[in-house]
Amino acid sequence: MNPIRSLADIVRSPSAPEAAPAGTGRSIAIKSLSAYYGKHRALEDIDLDVLPGLITAIIGPSGCGKSTLIRCVNRMHEVIKGAYATGSVLLDGEDIYAPGASPVRIRRRIGMVFQKPNPFPTRTVYENVIAGLRLNFPRMPKADYDETVERSLRAAALWDEVKDKLHSSGSALSGGQQQRLCIARAIAIEPEVLLLDEPCSALDPTATLKIEELLYTLKAKYTIVLVTHNMQQAARASDMTAFMLADESHVGRLIEYGQTRDIFIEPKESRTEEYISGRLG
C-alpha cells in the first residue's frame, strides 16, 4: 500500500518536517493559548506550531489538558458553560478567535473524532456519512450525496466492508468500523484539519492498526492532530509529538515538542523521559 521506504526514510521516520510536501493540509499556529473552566486555568501559555501534512501526537497523563487543547483548536472548548480561552489559534494564518470569526464555519474546517465511536445510532451508514453535509448543504442533489458517501467511505478505508449495507444502521457495525464511519463523517465535509481524541482507546489492536494506516494515508490531505494515551501509538503513527503535563494545581503546560523519533529516543526533558518510559509519578 505504501511505497517502499529506504533505511534513511525509516531513521527519519515517520517523516521529518522537511519531508512534508508543500501545499498539503493547513498549519495551525497556537500562540500563548490559555484555557479556563470558570476560575480554574486548565491550560497556560501554550505555544505550538502544528505542521501541515504531518501527524502530530499529543501525549501526557490524564488531566494534563490534551483534550482541552484540541477542543480549543476548533472552538469546542467554549461550548462548556463558563469555559473560555485567551491567546490565539491561527489556522493557515487566520485567527479562529478573531472577533467575528464564526465557530460554526471553523468547525466545518476542522473535523473531530472522539474516543468512543459515536455514529448516530438511529441513522443508516449512508445517513451518518452525510449528516454534516445535510446540515450545511441541505439541498444537494442525491447523486452528489451518493458520490460523497462513496468517496468518504473509501477514504476512511471502510467502503468495501459496508457498500452492501449502506442502508443498515450505523450502530450495527463493529467498534473499529464505527470509528472509521466517524472518520468518514468527519471528512465528508472536506475539512482541512482532523482532530482525533484518543480514537483507538476503545478498539482492539487490529482495528487500531487499521485506523493508524488510515491516518497515514489521510495525512497527505489533512493536517492531523492525534491525542493518545498509547505511547506505542504515538511512536508508530505520528511524525511530531507534543508532551503535556499538569502541575500540582492542575494547570496544563507544553513540556516538550519535537520530532517523534527524537522524543522517543533522546527526549530533552527529563519529565518527558520519565513519562514515556512509564516512570512518572
Add this chain to the structure above:
Amino acid sequence: MRERFSQDLEQIGTELEALAAFVAEQIATASSALRSGDVEAAETVISNDKYVNDRDIEISNGCAVLIARDQPVASDLRHIIACLKAVSDIEGIGDDAVHAAKRAKDVAGGMRLLESDRIARMMELGAGMLRDSVRALAARDEALARSTASLDGEMDELKRQSYQDLLEIMAGTPEALKDATKSLLLTRFLERMGDHAVTICSWAVYSASAEYVEL
C-alpha cells in the same frame, strides 16, 4: 511493573559484566599458557569458548525479550541496544583469547614465541579494557568509557613496535620466519581486543548520551 523492568535491565548489565570478567579470565589463562606452554590450560580456554558463545546468545535473547515485553523508549531503549551490540564484541574478544590459547599449544609443541613481553602486556591491557568498557556500559558512565577507550593508543603502539621488531627478525633470521609470522598474527588478534573494547566504550557513550561517537 516498571520496577521489574528496571531490575531486569540492571540484570542485563550485571550479566554482561560477569561475561566480561569470564573472558578477561580466559585472556589471563591464555597469557600464562603462552609463557608456560601449559597445554591443559590452553585446552580449557578453547573449550570454554562455547560457554562464551552460549552466553552471547542468551544475553541477546534477554535483550530481545525486554524490547518485546516492555517496549522501552529513550535511555532505556538506547541502553538495551548498546548492550545488544556490546555483547557481540565481548564474544569477539573471547575469540581472540582462543587464538592466543592455540598459539600456547604451539609453544608447547616447540614454537618460540617472539615479542613475548609486549604480547603479555597487550593481553593484560586488553583484559583491563574489556572489564572497564563493560563496567562503563553497565553503569552508563561516559567518563569511564572515554578514559578506557583512550588506552587503545598504548595497544596500537605495542602492536606497531612488535610489528617493526618482528619484520627485522624475519628479514635477518629466515629460519625464524614461521615463529615470527605466528607471533605477528597473534599481535594482530590481540590488538583487536582493544578495538572491540573501544566499540563497547562507544556504545556506552551512546547509552549515556544518545550520541554514537567513534572513540
